[in-house]
Amino acid sequence: MASNKETGDENTNEFIAWRDRMNKTPELYHDYKRGSKLNKVRMADTLGFHGRGVFTDNKTISGLLEKLEIKLRKQGILDPIKPKSADKSGKKADPTESDPKQSKFEKEREHARHLEHDVCELRAERDDLRKEKKELKEEVTTLKQEVNNLKSQLRKFEVLDSALSGVGRLPR
Template identity: 30%
Template sequence: MANGIELALANVQAFEAWKATQTDDTYRQIIYRGKLNRGEIAKAIDCGRSALTQNPTLRAGINQLEDQLRKEGILPPLTDEAKEVTSNGKVYDLKASKRKRESGRLSALERENVELRSLVKELKNQLSRYTELSETLSEMGFMPR
């Protein structure tokens, strides 16, 4: 059984062999959202998609290939926004999931609060009607048991 380093080297070699057999038309067939389709590359070199992002040599090779294809006009040029995202990377927000949960809980509590306020208003109206009825009966001398 091969260890991780050997698998990583085998994946890089498989990518280089695959890259050598491709033509401009085959690259055009696997373009997805302005980049080469990572799923198709993974199938072609018989590795998992995670290897394409976790293996730095393989990731650099794919990025280098895409840059070369952009220069040749096969891939569309990167937009300014895409250049900024790739250069800066996405910052992971540790509190995003907590904020999302709290936001959902807050909206549920606000909904419940509105429902309870309307119920309280309705019950106060009923109480005022029954208070008037009770006072009227009391004045007439009929006391409920």
């Protein structure tokens, strides 16, 4: 049975692969559209996740999904988020008025999301490079065998050439 970290990494890699496939034909996102967000239940079913909780429990996927939704809003695929018009007191919320500690926390959280995303992408790149390295090693081994066969054939032809030139008969 896989550990939580392994399962989380597998889920993250699966989400990244799905996102990359979807980005090739962005109109497919319309099937997952639910207002200004993507339908997490439908995505979980498609990706084979056990429920939509993966999108909140896995911070890496949560950050990647948030970035994806922002990108899709900019492209006009998702609807824009409607601003909250007023709080309970009837006063409009001012986004510039925020708690500095909260702002710092949000910045650190966003930075952590970016780092987690970068780590996942680097892991995927590392895996691709390992696969490519293995394929290149196999190709080198095959080419070395071919070179050795050709050297062997060359030696045989050199012996034949010297024997024929010693007899005085040279092929035309």
